[in-house]
Amino acid sequence: MPKIETTEKALFSFLGRKYSDQELEEIFPVAKAELDGHEDDVIKIELNDTNRPDLWSAAGIARQLNSYQNGEAPLYDFFSTKDESFDSEDRSMKVENSPCYRQYSIGFAAKGHVVNNEDLLALIQSQEKLCSNFGRKRKTIAMGIYRSDLITYPVHYTSADPDNTSFIPLGMDEKLTLREILKKHPKGIEYGPIIENEDVYPYLVDDKGNTLSMPPVINSSSVGAVEVGDSDLFVEMSGPILKNLLLAASIMACDMADMGFEILPVKVEFDRETEFGKEITVPYYYQEPMKCTIDEVNKTTGMDFTGDQIVNALKKMGVFAISDDKEVFITVPEYRDDFLHAADIVEDVIIGYGLNNFEPEMPQSFTMGRLTPAEELGRKAKDIMVGLGFQEMMYNYLGSRKEYIDNMCVEGDKYIQIANPMSENYEYVRPSVIPSLLESESISARAPYPHKIFEVGKIAFLDETDNSGTVTRNSLGFMSADSLMGFNEVSSIVSTLMYFLKLEYKNEVLKDDPRFIEGRCAAIFSGEKQIGIFGEVHPRVLENWGCSMPTVVCEIDLDTILSL
Amino acid sequence: MDIDVKNLHPLEVRLLRHVKMGEDITSEKLISELDYKVGQCNQAFSWLCNKGFLEEKSRTTRTFFELTELGQQQQKDGIPAFRIFTFLKENGQATLPEIAQKLNLEKSDVGSAFGSLSKAKVTKMNEEKKAIVIADDLPDNEKLIISLIERGVSGAIEENSLTAEEKKAMLKISKKRGASNSAFKMIEREEVVYILTEDGNNARDAIFDANITGEELGNVTAKMLSDGSWKTGNFRPYGIDGPTSKIIPGRHNPYGNYLQWVKDKLTSLGFEEFDGSLVENEFWNGDALFMPQFHSARDIHDVYYVKNPSHCKKIEEPWLSNVAQTHTDGWNTGSRGWGYKFDHEFTRRQIMRSQGTVLSARQLPNAKIPGKYFGVARCFRYDQVDATHGADFYQTEGIVLGDDVNLKTLLGLLKLFAEEIAGAEEVKYVPGYFPFTEPSIEVHIKHPVLGWFELGGSGIFRPEVTKPLGIDVPVLAWGLGIDRMALMHLGLNDLRELFTPDIDSVRTRRGN
Incomplete structure (x- = not known):
């Protein structure tokens, strides 16, 4: 979940008045936001909707909340469309010979507002959140803000040779080649991996050859150094998905307009055909109108809304809408791209109307409650084990190679291994309950004996016959450890268990199982099927675990019993 | 002095009745006259001295050869x-x-x-x-x-x-120690002579007054019952606040009991339980839930990948084609889709189940309508293990399918859960966000002990989730965060404790 920080001053200035923490807490849910903290002048906010990058800034949140308070959708008049483009005057960009892996770059300009300290922090944060969360750590969106007054248009987005192109990167004072920047500059080290293996690197340069940046890595130290006091800015986005860039540009443009900037369009010419044409003027509005039927809204909400009620609820969400007696038509806000389906319109109606204004009702249909057969058998087995004096345990299902393989003296070739373990402690999926039980024994020597414990839980291991190549089983494992504990004791317990599970069984010799003492372990068969094993744990296994009491274990496959 | 002589042991009673004030009392005397064993003499002396009824008069050492x-x-x-x-x-x-x-x-x-x-x-x-x-x-x-x-x-x-x-x-x-090679063992016996104290004498009188003989019945024996001898005797009252011996019982795990209780509650509300494999694939864990393969929402679920086999053999049709098409252009769900090319290799990648909602998705193609389903599913997350994060943990999730299902019934269901399962006094609904539901709603409750907290998340499955899996009615989806209530129920504050291997800790744990 994205988290942002803003100063009180900035947020309240966008909101038009001060809010108490309690007021913020009450109204924030409209933006799916939570007040995460408020210390001194800094307000921390957590945003839950990962599909609403427009909310990841103080301006964006305030825009949503203001609509809700006023019941009016905000108006932004600087968006060009495919039918109508604003005059970009002399401001233009040429995308020429761009890298095949990051084909697009777009931009717009802004003027008329002197950047103060809060603005600068807000701009950097918006850039950061959009590129990091929405842009997947700059993989799909990289953004740069530049000093427009130093730029000679058109700006060129092109490919550059990593070794024959150089400029002074922001934060350094010597000229480095693009490849050197990747190795030496902190941002180069952080974001370099996105491009380092490519033959050419993305490069943004003005018409006079002044470097703007090497997206997605770093700006130049001259044109790319925006400071407090600047008032003419150029904002540029690059990446492989044009639509995402346009959305990010729209969000930035609206935020900056809310700050007090005048947004100036920039004409972008591509070197190839795009879904929006070969030439577009940015900020660019590309959304199609959406509609949903009043019936759809009412079926989902269980209400009897009129078209007007729906339109008013949508306006409170900042969505301009009109309706006839059957349908509602909306204009998707420029800064949003989360209307995929009529269901998304319905949700905005619900939030705009107020979730707590809906009266809860009970579902009326009759359905039968039922546990799975495995749960029912598991409960039966648990009750028998408890009656036999055993303590039920519950264990984690991930463990280490040492626990599941080395200590048990087994090969482990049928065990499921995690490809990306966080630590070696959680590298394997539990193939059996037995190692879990022995872990208990190994750390519980001080607990009064006898130790009689069991678990009914899941185990999983490789099985070629399954589509996944693995199988998950419901398993019962028990362990008994005491100074006088051996095969006869465990055999008696198995016998009692089988009697009450109503299972005819016979023990067969279990061979070549290094976990047990040879000749003191058995496979339990019911009919033709093996349903479990039990026996005396081999002293070498006990030694590996650091256990010092004679120990017997048994494991029974409950799913096999269910299949009998 | 008020002396309670009813609780005196028969060994004490018989001694007191037998002796007189001023008379020397020795083990020898009791052995020969009352037929006490040496140990019984010592018990009687020790108890009566503690009560102040006897006192030591003299102590001499005598040597015997046995x-x-x-x-x-x-x-x-x-x-x-x-x-x-x-x-x-x-x-x-x-x-x-x-x-x-x-x-x-x-x-x-x-x-x-x-x-x-x-x-x-x-x-x-x-x-x-x-x-x-x-x-x-x-x-x-x-x-x-x-x-x-x-x-x-x-x-x-x-x-x-x-x-x-x-x-x-x-x-x-003869020898004192190691006498097995000698004909005699030398034994030094300390002979202590006791006499009755004033209190002892009073107790003696009280015993006679109360007509206590020391012949009262002790343990009820099988013989006593079969020969009817209990009919002619009186039962000796026992001291009832003495130390008790520790018993190690067989017992259910209190956390398991709590989960079982939740399951029973849900079945009583008409929910049928589902379950599934611990190893999942990206298709069911994310794609079928309309989470785009590229989207940052997928970062929420940092998952464990299975090393080998890294991919499952196939994804069931027609679900794969339906879902892939829905991601691309919405298919026939009424959605515009995510507008990207669905990755058929990625979708087969195998992971450890990261969310219980997988089971809901897998249930959809086989679900009855109307139908209610739930599961308590072990899930795995790529997280640092600490007091609030486990490498694996339980999620409680479910769905409700039906023509009459809508926002109001969703709120009703959440209220029911809040009251029945969490014992909530007040309920509050807050808009939420889940990639697979629209609308999405969080339910917050005021718990009598914990105060306001988020009980769970819910919503109505997006048509992009239900239609590709063959369902044409609305489906409510919900998940409850019951771990927090389980911890409170067990008096714990660390999630790791729920799965502790420590035998003593589990043995002594009590639920509320």
């Missing part, structure tokens, strides 16, 4: 000197080894006995190196030993009763 097993054997067979003397007398000459073999004696015993006989000039070694008898009678010393052993048969011999000569002989054939 026959050992060897001594008893020698009493029957004769001492080695006697047996060698008799043997040689009857059989003439013999070598010492011959004697040892014939009489089944240790060579060393034969050697020392022969030595002392020879010293007393009763036997000697002849020229052939064979032992022969040269006197008619045993030496006095040996006779004395034989008489001491004979005396020992009727009980321990007190040191004072021995003459100086006897005493000298006794010390040679």
Whole structure:
């Protein structure tokens, strides 16, 4: 979940008045936001909707909340469309010979507002959140803000040779080649991996050859150094998905307009055909109108809304809408791209109307409650084990190679291994309950004996016959450890268990199982099927675990019993 | 003084009834007159002294000599000197080894006995190196030993009763410790003499007044029941606040019990349980839930990948095609889709199940309408393990399918959960966000102990989730965060404790 920080001053200035923490807490849910903290002048906010990058800034949140308070959708008049483009005057960009892996770059300009300290922090944060969360750590969106007054248009987005192109990167004072920047500059080290293996690197340069940046890595130290006091800015986005860039540009443009900037369009010419044409003027509005039927809204909400009620609820969400007696038509806000389906319109109606204004009702249909057969058998087995004096345990299902393989003296070739373990402690999926039980024994020597414990839980291991190549089983494992504990004791317990599970069984010799003492372990068969094993744990296994009491274990496959 | 004599032990009662003020009370007396065992004497003295009913008058040490097993054997067979003397007398000459073999004696015993006989000039070694008898009678010393052993048969011999000569002989054939090779064991007994105190005398009177005999019935025995002897006796009351012995019972795990309780609640509300495999694939874990393969929402679910096999063999049709098409252009769901090319390799990638909602997705193609389903699913997350994050943990999730299902019934269901499962006093609904539901709603409750907190997330499945899986009615989806309530229920504050392997910790854990 994205988290942002803003100063009180900035947020309240966008909101038009001060809010108490309690007021913020009450109204924030409209933006799916939570007040995460408020210390001194800094307000921390957590945003839950990962599909609403427009909310990841103080301006964006305030825009949503203001609509809700006023019941009016905000108006932004600087968006060009495919039918109508604003005059970009002399401001233009040429995308020429761009890298095949990051084909697009777009931009717009802004003027008329002197950047103060809060603005600068807000701009950097918006850039950061959009590129990091929405842009997947700059993989799909990289953004740069530049000093427009130093730029000679058109700006060129092109490919550059990593070794024959150089400029002074922001934060350094010597000229480095693009490849050197990747190795030496902190941002180069952080974001370099996105491009380092490519033959050419993305490069943004003005018409006079002044470097703007090497997206997605770093700006130049001259044109790319925006400071407090600047008032003419150029904002540029690059990446492989044009639509995402346009959305990010729209969000930035609206935020900056809310700050007090005048947004100036920039004409972008591509070197190839795009879904929006070969030439577009940015900020660019590309959304199609959406509609949903009043019936759809009412079926989902269980209400009897009129078209007007729906339109008013949508306006409170900042969505301009009109309706006839059957349908509602909306204009998707420029800064949003989360209307995929009529269901998304319905949700905005619900939030705009107020979730707590809906009266809860009970579902009326009759359905039968039922546990799975495995749960029912598991409960039966648990009750028998408890009656036999055993303590039920519950264990984690991930463990280490040492626990599941080395200590048990087994090969482990049928065990499921995690490809990306966080630590070696959680590298394997539990193939059996037995190692879990022995872990208990190994750390519980001080607990009064006898130790009689069991678990009914899941185990999983490789099985070629399954589509996944693995199988998950419901398993019962028990362990008994005491100074006088051996095969006869465990055999008696198995016998009692089988009697009450109503299972005819016979023990067969279990061979070549290094976990047990040879000749003191058995496979339990019911009919033709093996349903479990039990026996005396081999002293070498006990030694590996650091256990010092004679120990017997048994494991029974409950799913096999269910299949009998 | 108010003396409660009802709780006196029969050993105490019988003692008190038997003695008089000023009279010397010793173990010996109780053993001979009341038939007490030594241990019983000690118990009675200890208890009564503690109560202040008896006090010690004097303490003297007396030494006794008691026959050992060897001594008893020698009493029957004769001492080695006697047996060698008799043997040689009857059989003439013999070598010492011959004697040892014939009489089944240790060579060393034969050697020392022969030595002392020879010293007393009763036997000697002849020229052939064979032992022969040269006197008619045993030496006095040996006779004395034989008489001491004979005396020992009727009980321990007190040191004072021995003459100086006897005493000298006794010390040679007795030992204090390690006496198994000697005929006698020397025992020092401390004899303590007790007398009744004033309180003891009062207690004695009270016992007679209350007509307590010390013959009251103790444990109820099978014999007592079969012969009916209980009918003529009185049952002795027991002290009821004495120490108890610890019992290790067989027991259910309290966390397991709690989950079982939640499952029972849900089945009572008409929900049917579902379950599934721990290993999942990206298709069911994310794609079928309309989470775009590229979207940052997928970062929420940092997952564990299965090393081998890294991919499943296939994804079931027609679900794969339907879902892939829905991601691309919305298929026939009414959605515009995510507008990207669905990755058929990625979708088969195998992971450890990261969210319980997978089971809901898998249930959809087979679901009854109307239908209610739930599962308590073990899930895995790539997280640092700490007090609030486990490597694996339970999620409780479910769905409700039906034509009559809508926002209001969703709110009703959440209210029901809040009241029935969480015991909530107040319920609050907040817009939420989940990639697979629209609308999405969080339910917050005011819990009597925990205060306001988020009980769970819910919503109505997006048509992009339900339609590709063959469902044309609305589906409510919900998940409850019951771990927090489980911790409170168990009086714990660390999630890791729920799965602790510590036997003692689980054995002693109680639920609320």
